[in-house]
Amino acid sequence: MSPAPNSPDQDLLYSDVEEELRASVRALLAARADSAKVLGRVEGEQSLDLDLWRTLAVDLGATSLPIPEALGGQGAGFRETAVVAEELGRAVAPVPFLGSAVLATGALLHLLGQGPDAQAEAALTRLAEGAATAALVVPLSTHPGGPLPAVSADGDALTGTVRSVADAAVADLLVVLAGDGLFLVEAAAAQVSPVVSLDLTRPVADVVLNATPGVRLSGSGEAAVRAAVLVGAGILASEQVGIAEWCLTTTVAYLKERYQFGRPVGSFQSLKHRLADLWQEIVLARAAARAAADALATGAEDLEITVLVAQSLCAAVALHAAEEAVQLHGGIGMTWEHPVHLYLKRAKADEIALGTPGRHRAALAPLVGLTA
Template identity: 55%
Template sequence: MSELDLLYSEVEEDLRATVRGALADRCTPAAVIAMYDGDRSAVPGLWKTVAVELGLAGLLVPEAAGGAGASAREAAVVLEELGRAVAPVPFLTSAVIATTAVAGTGAALLGELAAGERVAALAVPLTTGPDAPLPALDLTADGRITGAVTSVAGALEADVLLVPAGGGLYAVPAEHARIAPVVSLDMSRQLADVAFDGAAGELVVADAEPAVRAGLRAGAALLASEQVGLARWCLAETVAYLKVRRQFGRVVGGFQAIKHRLADLAIAVDNGVAAARHAAAALAADDPDVPVATAVAASFCGELAVTAAEEAIQLHGGIGMTWEHPAHLYLKRAKADQLALGAPGSHRARLAELVGLPG
């Protein structure tokens, strides 16, 4: 495996501070909790802040196409902060997965995505891993798309859907599809079932499979950074709480058993940071070890985030079980992320194949 710099650069840390500051002002836990009661009014304004005001929608788009010309390293930092805030924005689905799928095509759509003028979603189930079978939608003789896809992430925010059909990848306006919201475990990234009844679309990629798999691989590699950001929040908030919570006349954080649990979690978070950073750095450098780095990060960080969220709820005690406390938002996002873009078990199986381990 080649050597890659896993340290955060000064530019990346400045980007982190900018994103964190914006989210602190405009993405409160109360606004995210309201989404579980059907109030999604916070999403458009927050996405405008992230995509347009901060210019982050075009991070992975070359400057010649109207983007920032940044790399997966910068996108990973953004996802860490979005995970830290459980931000309900379609950055992963539009600015990473969909954008990567149409990168290098020269399509006008790429520039529109970079400018934040349009939002796209790849019409595949969220659980689809980079090497998993892809949905097969039909293309009629006159170029119309028919078929259905379940559990699509980002479809509710998208105004254009990227649909693999008949071997190609088509851009279909969202109004030409039937999009049915699904009550999801993580309502901050709500899923939807999408159906096409003779929808017309524009061919953007002649050979869909490599493009779709590139988007899914980028998504899986960078989702690990979102999971790391989530785990870091859980650890930091839990430590801060246990420093002031008293029980039996003592600060709870002073109990040896609690210290052991926090130490184990801190070590796991550090390991997760290393795995996620390696996946992002490999993707940015177009390193041949991207599949291996992705499988390692996805399998480890998927379980890390769930563990961190579970520990946060348990170690907060009774308050961690309440609706008002944001800990449940992190458990729901963590569990949904664990199943997204390939479950940890499927990534471990793929890793075994890549490095030649016996089944």
């Protein structure tokens, strides 16, 4: 039995099962998504690695962790999902995990929590089996509590335009909010146009619906989408921890090898201090991210507060770590051949995704009794 929310027995350390899951995902990414392969792929026509995505979904089951076993999922939770996100962040793996396995899945799971729905269950089964990829049709910049896209519904015909939707370009299934209803739309029936993204490892696309047919699901669509955005923000914090850890580990290794004046650059005291400060930031960010993942898994009473704290902190730490990595790598860090620019771009894009730190702090203030 999971500990009660805010219980003193609550354990934010990684369990043995979570460590085994991490090892499996890390080994796969080391073999299939090392820096050279990711660099080569983002310069091509299709930046997402759909073969790697299918392996994650079908062979590892890493994309179906929070989906119930009765629907073909793993029956795990968001703690395990966060572990996968952390490893994907560490590799800036170009897979549609956030859009499909977190946002779209999160919306459908919340809808099922309101009551049974055969269409939602069938969609989750497709996602769990790796037979389909989904995207939640909201702008990637959507933040918890913020405005949602305005799509109109005339019966089951949907009309509207939603810009900058994560992973929509490779989705088979679109999860669309129209009015207060949540609809399933086959992506082939919509107009999906990729747009240039700062982060080439997480492409975005504009989705245009013009009397596009959809299937309405039961329950409150707005509540499901808002819950999914909160889940996405919480899981994104773990991805940002993975980004920051890669930046720190890689920078430390480089500074040990780089010599100036007959000494390793890493032996210079000023650089030691910068790295030590960054390490402390990452330790704090990891604790906040783990708290958010656990709150999502247990439905903690202070869930929203915990997620907002984690996201506002982890976004800043990931960006700081990436900036330090670029600077401390010197000239090589400014080249296109070195992967550090991918981490800087992912960190900056993640800072904007699902709400900026400033928006999260503004939303957090009234929840904890702070006034302007």
